[in-house]
Amino acid sequence: MAAESRPAPTPLLKDELDIVIPTIRNLDFLEMWRPFFQQYHLIIVQDGDPSKTIKVPEGFDYELYNRNDINRILGPKASCISFKDSACRCFGYMVSKKKYIYTIDDDCFVAKDPSGKDINALDQHIKNLLSPSTPFFFNTLYDPYREGADFVRGYPFSLRDGAPTAVSHGLWLNIPDYDAPTQLVKPLERNTRYVDAVMTIPKGTLFPMCGMNLAFNRELIGPAMYFGLMGDGQPIGRYDDMWAGWCTKVICDHLGLGVKTGLPYIWHSKASNPFVNLKKEYKGIFWQEELIPFFQQATLSKDCTTVQKCYIELAKQVKAKLGKVDDYFNKLADAMVTWIEAWDELNPAGAGSAALSAGSSK
Secondary structure, three states: OOOOOOOOOOOOOOOOEEEEEEEOOOOOOHHHHHHHHOOOEEEEEEOOOOOOOOOOOOOOEEEEEOHHHHHHHHHHHHHHOOEOOHHHHHHHHHHOOOOEEEEEOOOEEOOEOOOOOEOOHHHHHHHHHHOOEOOOOOOOOOOOOOOOOOOOOOOOHHHOOOEOEEEEEEEEEEOOOOOHHHHHHOOOOOEOOOOOOEEEOOOOOOOOOOOOEEEEEHHHHHHHOOOOOOEOOOOOOOOHHHHHHHHHHHHHHHHOOEEEEEEEEEEEOOOOOHHHHHHHHHHHHHHHHHHHHHHHHOOOOOOOOOHHHHHHHHHHHHHHHHOOOOOHHHHHHHHHHHHHHHHHHHOOOOOOOOOOOOOEEO
């Protein structure tokens, strides 16, 4: 007698998480992710030419937005969404109605752990987000909430409840996330080190956030996940996720939220062109030497009790202190305010889960 085929078990947070993918090409890479992604809802943000048709494999539940949709939904406020740059992904965060977001690039494939087993990156991100963080006191065994670990001797009992986790920052095997000068010096370098660890980034410490394997609690930190003005018509690129990471970390520290980094790994399949990258990053390489001290010294007032209030105050500080570095930062500060206005329009407080009409959906 043939064995009955059992339905696939319902994955964690199936109805509470959207997967956001920015792309300019057909999404054949989803076939590899099918066992892990198929039961979730996808939000695809098509960059570049809106007349191009993006093919999505059969069987996925998705909405697809192109530039025409972004302009239609946001009107004049669409100016805050980057064009011809993967920074456009943050539009997906804005139109989502779910509590959690996972975002991945279309050149990221399923990695294998040291035993050869496929890594369910999304499942690990969810575990990271659903367990607390320890931003106020470092635990030398890393994540104390993980099976087989705990708080070490000397860890204050008053801090063992931890803090809510807002961000889970995953890593990459194969092609590391290097800047253009490092790519040029080490063109053949590949990351083969699988470090089986998740750690909380301490309060007061910044980090370079990479957006290609990233999850976050949209309700806790969503409005801070603005990927800035990059790409077409802008003097800089490839700083979109890092800008979001610096803003997010300052706000998480202020609001008492945690940021984790480490597992899960994905397989980053292809290196981008270092000469093209250098052109995009050139000004940022100089500017970041002033940006980092700015964020290290940034403080927010006690009146900043919501992410939106924090972000508006940070935008004012960007204009006041970074505007003198380059006029671009005056434009960026204005765009930060526009982003929050657009976010609040699409996500009115207490509005529930009103559905938006996408460009096309399946």
